[in-house]
Amino acid sequence: MVTRSVYPFCLKNVITPLIFFLILPGYYLSGQEKNYNVFYRVYFRDKGENRINDFSLSDLLTSRAVERRIKAGITVPDIRDIPVYSGYVEQISSSGFKLHCISRWMNTALFKTEAPADISALLNLPFVKDVKIIKNSSAKNSDSDKLYFGTVQTDQPPYDQPLNMLNGTVVHNSGYNGKGILIAVLDGGFANTDNISSLETLRNRHGIKGTYDFVNKNEFVYGFHSHGTAVLSILGGSVPGSIEGTAQGADYILLRTEDTGSEFPVEEDYWAAGAEFADSLGADIISSSLGYFTFDDPGLDYKFSDMDGNSTFVTRAADIAASKGILVVNSAGNERNKTWLRIIAPSDGDSVVAVGAVDGNRVISSFSSAGPSFDRQVKPDVASQGVSVPVQVQESIVERSGGTSFSCPLISGMCACIMQAVPGATNADIIASLHSASDRYFSPDSLYGYGIPDFAEVMNQLQEKYLIKPENGSTVSPNPFNNELKITFRENPERLKIEIFDIRGRLIMKKNYADYISRSLILDDFRNFERGIYFVRLGTPGGIFTHKVIKVNR
Template sequence: MKNLLIITVLLSGLFGYTQEDAWVYFNDKPNAQIFLNNPLSMLTQRALDRRAAQGIALTVSDAPIEQSYIDQITAAEGIEVKAQSKWMNCLHIRGSLTDIEALANLTFVNHIRYADHSLNAKMPQTATISPVNKQLDTQEIFTYGNSLNQVSMLNAHLLHQQDFTGSGKIIAVMDSGFSAVNTIIPFNRMFNNGLYLGGYNYVGGNNDVFSTHNHGTLVLSCMSGYVDGQLVGTAPDAQYYLYITEDISSENPVEESYWVQAAEEADRVGADVISTSLGYFGYDNPNYSYAYSDMTGDKAFASQGANIAFSKGMIVLASAGNSGNSASPFIGVPAEATNVLAVGAVQFDEVYANFSSIGPSFDGRIKPDVMAKGQSTTLSNTAGNIVTASGTSFSCPVMAGAVASFWQAVPWASNQQVVDFVKQSADRFLNPTDQYGYGIPDLQLALNMALLSVSDNRNSKFLVYPNPVNDVVSISFPNGFEVAKMTLFNNLGQIVSEKKITSNQPFSIENLSSGMYYYKIRSNTLEQSGKIIKN
């Protein structure tokens, strides 16, 4: 089921499919070294600076797809190229099964992955095609002149009082359209201050992002909207790129490919944060749909792309979804991805909103990650009126803007460190649940912890990160210390792992079960203890 639920009646998907969607992957990038010798040919200086600041090296994945491969696939009989991903070195194609299978004979083709999972498993299957309901579970309730609740719930207003309003940070927004953003009052401040940097419509293949659909308008207003005395977004001084990746007329995996292509463009232009109020689980063709068992963090195409985006130094936030009170209540793609901050929804009083999708992921990871106000969120409609609407579509941008403002306050921090501080400041960090995840962050607390960690680490404290952790812990040493012993204990006080470490040397805990552990680091006269959570 789709977490962006848009009110429309589908005319497609009511009959059998003769065309298949698939991804064709290539063996190599024979001209990658040309790019690596001159990365500014494809990436902006800001994108390179973001990598350099976080110690992220360029790789072959950053190089463009070999153009001759694209040309040959495009010219192949019966094949339509819909999208491409340089990160995964593949094209999203559409054609008959026979025409797609013929591509496997090309020497540069590595493999083909079908959107129809049964074709990959070589198990023929027939299915009754029924349309997916793409209606937005967000209703304008009444004109509401106070956005303080959703901002102060995260203590983002305290960041604003310190002039941390997202300035200097770039947020890329992926959605279905941003109707009237260029004409209505709540976005005047964004345009007047040069905060809109551009956009692209991947569905339409053009630059028109302001006349297609309204959902992105509502979403964007939660971050950048500004009407004095009525609405202040969580990142009113951030800069924005707007990308349309959602096709409102149908539900098809090509939208995941559009999403990844937009994420690659966000990377290219140097964006810091990606905010996406889209989600994928079911498709018009049920053979393309996901099952809960697919929610393992890195199986779905968009989830793979989101994880790669994180590896390039960006922070990706995605709405958890609005299926919490349905028969399939779990978080979908890409919110389920390993390195995505999935944002669930609460009410004004910080109580769980019963529509908010729940965790855990199929492989047992904590999802959602964090929560923000998503029921009766204050925002702007396309007429410029300040209203309220409900859905994790809005808790996500509320959080995304707040994270951008927080990152402005700690410009030295990596994307992983920012995510760690945000999670650790949440009110259920030590006792996460399937509904709340780690809970509601306190970004002033996160800032205090971040500043303290810098001060302590310069003097006499080890910095242990990430926390929570998946498989590998890193330990940054204070000045003057080079070697230490790291010991992990379970909740019974039993030693479960012990190792001599040096600064920034990885400490693997992949063999440990999920849960909370206690650590002790000893080096000469310095001893430090703490807690760490294994996802």
């Protein structure tokens, strides 16, 4: 298979210069023109002269981000949304520290220097709460490629086994593919994403809505590593008979937050900056196949007691992202057959969906990190297939690989389908249903968590909560309509045949669903229809229902 390379959209296509100014100060300067070896996280006591009333919503967030928060009943804006006070940043910058990025949520700024600097002067500033050195010139540890994943070429087990295990095929067959949902993928690089065949449709429809590299401070992410490419192929890829992405209709923001050349806590700051940026753009889901626990400098290592949902910088940032209405899905880690054994941050967050990995027989893999978290939360939350998962990183070859890095996007992509099917469901609703629709819900443990979720049941639970049942078999609304009709059923139709006739009785549209598990359906392809009267005939095993509708414009 040979595909045409289509370079995806970059961030300037989707955000305003004002948002760039507030969220990413200095990011369009010349980048890392020097060799900065030491990074400092500066915690501020307050936000100085900045007040919530000084900013309009459009200064801080896109309309999509505001809508997501309103849906979840979240105050907007709040103090975490306003920028770090520029006067504080400027005073520190004037003393020889170079600004790299900021975190509005954490009220911190990340600075860097070429050589170690005395931080005592910073600690004596009245507005500085604390300063931590989070990257130094320590030699890299022996792990030559921390995001390494092996691949093999095989056609066994069946390519669609991971999707079927989640009962995801029937969700797809019912017309749900994540359309209208925005997923931010945080990773270490997306090498060859602009070329591989499984993402050709995604590229051609301009489904990649933004890219940014928080390590090097520019828009280019199509290098560095193929780990993110593999993840994206699981989410949005499609090669008939070889790979079936879980959310092929979703849109994506690709964010490089991982420095693949070393391992230091500074990457938690990049992750937080990426999550805040995704929030500001209105992302519905963060899919992160990254994690933190030990570092190149052992003196910076975390202890298991830090995996308590509140201690690590990245976990606190992930929980704040969830508090903004974002569904945060993170790999549990691949450490159970190593010294660490346990889950890794930010999967310990109480509002983060931590995903473990099972094999094709639904048995937990030897590597999938064990829970619970230190504070005894059930972790991982759920599990999906993470052994012999179809991925693509080469231009025309689909291979198999494993790890919780690849069980994670199976879950996050299917959650996008649920968001499409039940627009009113919040991230908290989806997490609760993920748990209760999993096969170990009544006996969760430290390996599987609540178990393997059934996404047809997740949909059913949420539609029972959010969809009003018609008194009769079905309803069609609005009527009159413009370009979109919503059909609501009293019961799950199981099979569905849709026929639309014009006033002369001519059949002008026909759709068949051999498996249809949803109680709702949106038809949005009326744009080219003339104004006038139409008849919608719905055929189900429970009966045939006909509705007269009026289209009022073209």
